[in-house]
Amino acid sequence: MRGVRLPGDGTTETRVYDVPEPSDGEVLVKVRASGICGSDIGYIYRGYKGYVGVDGPAYRGVIAGHEPAGDIVSVGPGCRRFGVGDRVLLYHIVGCGRCPNCRSGYFINCSSAGRSSYGWQRDGGHAEYLLAAERTCIALPDELSYVDGALISCGFGTAHQGLLRIQVNGGDDLLVVGLGPVGLAAAMVARGLGARHVYGVEVSPLRQKWAMGLGFFDAVLAADDDVQSRLRDLTGGRGCSRVIECSGSTPGRSTAMAGAAEWGRVSLVGEGGRLETEVSDLLLHKQLTIFASWVTSLQDMERLAVDLVRWQLRPESIVSDRFGLDHADEAYLLAAGASAGKVVIIPTGGLND
Numbered sequence: 387m388r389g390v391r392l393p394g395d396g397t398t399e400t401r402v403y404d405v406p407e408p409s410d411g412e413v414l415v416k417v418r419a420s421g422i423c424g425s426d427i428g429y430i431y432r433g434y435k436g437y438v439g440v441d442g443p444a445y446r447g448v449i450a451g452h453e454p455a456g457d458i459v460s461v462g463p464g465c466r467r468f469g470v471g472d473r474v475l476l477y478h479i480v481g482c483g484r485c486p487n488c489r490s491g492y493f494i495n496c497s498s499a500g501r502s503s504y505g506w507q508r509d510g511g512h513a514e515y516l517l518a519a520e521r522t523c524i525a526l527p528d529e530l531s532y533v534d535g536a537l538i539s540c541g542f543g544t545a546h547q548g549l550l551r552i553q554v555n556g557g558d559d560l561l562v563v564g565l566g567p568v569g570l571a572a573a574m575v576a577r578g579l580g581a582r583h584v585y586g587v588e589v590s591p592l593r594q595k596w597a598m599g600l601g602f603f604d605a606v607l608a609a610d611d612d613v614q615s616r617l618r619d620l621t622g623g624r625g626c627s628r629v630i631e632c633s634g635s636t637p638g639r640s641t642a643m644a645g646a647a648e649w650g651r652v653s654l655v656g657e658g659g660r661l662e663t664e665v666s667d668l669l670l671h672k673q674l675t676i677f678a679s680w681v682t683s684l685q686d687m688e689r690l691a692v693d694l695v696r697w698q699l700r701p702e703s704i705v706s707d708r709f710g711l712d713h714a715d716e717a718y719l720l721a722a723g724a725s726a727g728k729v730v731i732i733p734t735g736g737l738n739d
């Protein structure tokens with residue numbers, strides 16, 4: 387089978403691998419869709435930078451891609467929940483399953499040395515087949531496509547958890563800062579959760595236009611000097627009761643703090659960079675609560691897949707570009723540069739699935 391790895395110099399490399407055999411507790415997944423994630427771009431594609439202290443050794447030269455969805459085509463001994471023919475998406479980190487964080491579904495925070503992420507420390511989804519731990523499999527509802535599933539497996543899960551932490555509900559005006567794929571996911575899921583108004587702030591004119599066309603935003607604003615006064619105009623002078631920061635940039639975080647209303651709640655989900663803020667007027671005097679949210683739990687990801695069906699929302703609507711495995715280079719170049727929305731690789735099953 388073909389698989390794509392990331393040498394770390396802004397290129398991709400396709401190699402031929404043996405199709406792996408599932409061993410105890412593992413399933414073999416025929417990969418039907420595999421997302422390209424901003425963290426792969428930032429931490430692997432352009433050069434290897436590890437998460438300091440938390441994620442252990444970073445990329446180990448494996449097949450890349452941590453947002454896979456597909457069909458189970460064979461199962462190893464000891465699998466109890468899933469079988470051949472099941473459609474699945476994957477929670478993208480394999481935790482030990484025994485530590486307190488794993489037991490609460492937060493494989494992302496597994497404290498075991500054996501913790502591994504697909505596409506970072508073990509082979510990931512940019513290949514025709516993927517060996518998966520059964521405990522990371524989540525049923526993909528029939529109503530959702532494989533591309534929907536791939537998007538849930540990281541970005542939508544992360545956005546959803548960020549919104550759960552700030553308890554978005556029907557009385558809220560939500561501000562989304564940074565309208566890359568995670569910010570777009572946040573807007574869509576916020577609609578499902580019932581947010582009254584959703585406003586976006588984004589630097590790129592291309593992304594502003596793409597975001598507005600999706601139909602989830604009441605307004606999309608340029609990140610310029612007028613942004614705060616425009617947000618106050620839109621919210622009757624109050625600011626936004628809930629804010630989710632998805633840009634991962636220092637100015638984006640400042641926009642988030644300034645855009646929050648009194649007693650507001652702010653969720654930080656964008657990776658990297660720094661948080662720099664004036665404290666008295668922007669935080670204390672507004673009685674703000676700030677949440678730092680990293681990925682999600684297995685259970686909440688499972689719940690999101692079911693809720694998206696109930697809400698009749700399709701994550702794949704934020705996908706702007708799809709490529710076959712043979713065009714992974716082009717796909718990464720676009721995702722790292724000027725894509726309007728999410729970029730997805732379709733390893734098997736054709737580009738129309």
Ligand SMILES: [Zn+2]
Pocket residue numbers: 423424425426452453540541
């Ligand atoms: Zn990701």
Ligand SMILES: [Zn+2]
Pocket residue numbers: 481482483484485486487488489493495496497498
């Ligand atoms: Zn663990």
